Amino acid sequence: MGVKILRRKALLAKLGFSSATLHRKIVAGEFPPPLVLGPNMRGWTEETADDYITSLKIDVNPCPVAPGAKRGRKPNTNKGGKND
Structure with a gap:
């Protein structure tokens, strides 16, 4: 069986990250950058x-x-109403 590639949307759903969090983790070196799969495709x-x-x-x-x-x-301690 081949290697399964996750695009950004699928990766974010799997990890529970926002796109900004993923970007911050990549910049900080906490998560690897994407593989270049084509001129406009990363995964x-x-x-x-x-x-x-x-x-x-x-x-x-x-x-x-x-x-x-x-x-x-x-809890509301007033017994009569709002302004009693």
């Missing part, structure tokens, strides 16, 4: 994307949320 091998995904460090023990930390709206 990455699927293996390149898979290798990048497996190289990511995944935190298996995330920091717990502080006991008093809550998200969302605070």
